[in-house]
Amino acid sequence: MFKTKITKSKEVTPKWYLIDAKGRRLGKIASIASQLLLDKANPVMRDYLMPQAKVVIINASQIDHTEKKAISKLYTNYSGFPGGLKISTMGELMAKFPERVIEHAISGMLPKTKRGKQIMSENLYVYPAAEHAHSGQQAEFISIDVNAYKI
Secondary structure, three states, X not given: OOOOOOOOHHHOOOEEEEEEOOOOEHHHHHHHHHHHHOOOOOOOOOOOOOOOEEEEEEOHHHOEOOHHHHHHOEEEEEOOOOOXXXXXXXXXXXXXXXXXXXXXXXXXXXXXXXXXXXXXXXXXXXXXXXXXXXXXHOOEEEOOOOOOOOO
16 A cells, blocks of 8 residues: 655745846746745645745836836726725826735636735845845756746
8 A cells, every 4th residue: 555645844945036027028927926926846745835936026116017007007006095095007006116016917717815915025126136145045047938947
């Protein structure tokens, strides 16, 4: 009789990934980052374990987008109070908080549960410039080229 090996949380080691978003499309960055955050390529991972993959995205202010998308794509934020709906375009948000655009795209590709929110808050780090605080982790660089990286 075969025995199923149960993976313990101690057996899953955290792995760091670095993505340079300079000149890359938002959807491609978000799809690769969400797959890495969910640890889809790790054969040891199970559904009952919390993924330990950490993703650092740098140069968020230099992502590639069209002029039409900068004007037409809208982001809404509602405070819960009457008259508390704030609508901003992608261009406005990229000027003030470029990391929020990438975080919003990645959160749309993660599960809409407590676990998905926990993965976003604990394992994703987005920086608008090239400097980041996680250089000591020796993160593996993920190059985003056309059809170059597939999980």
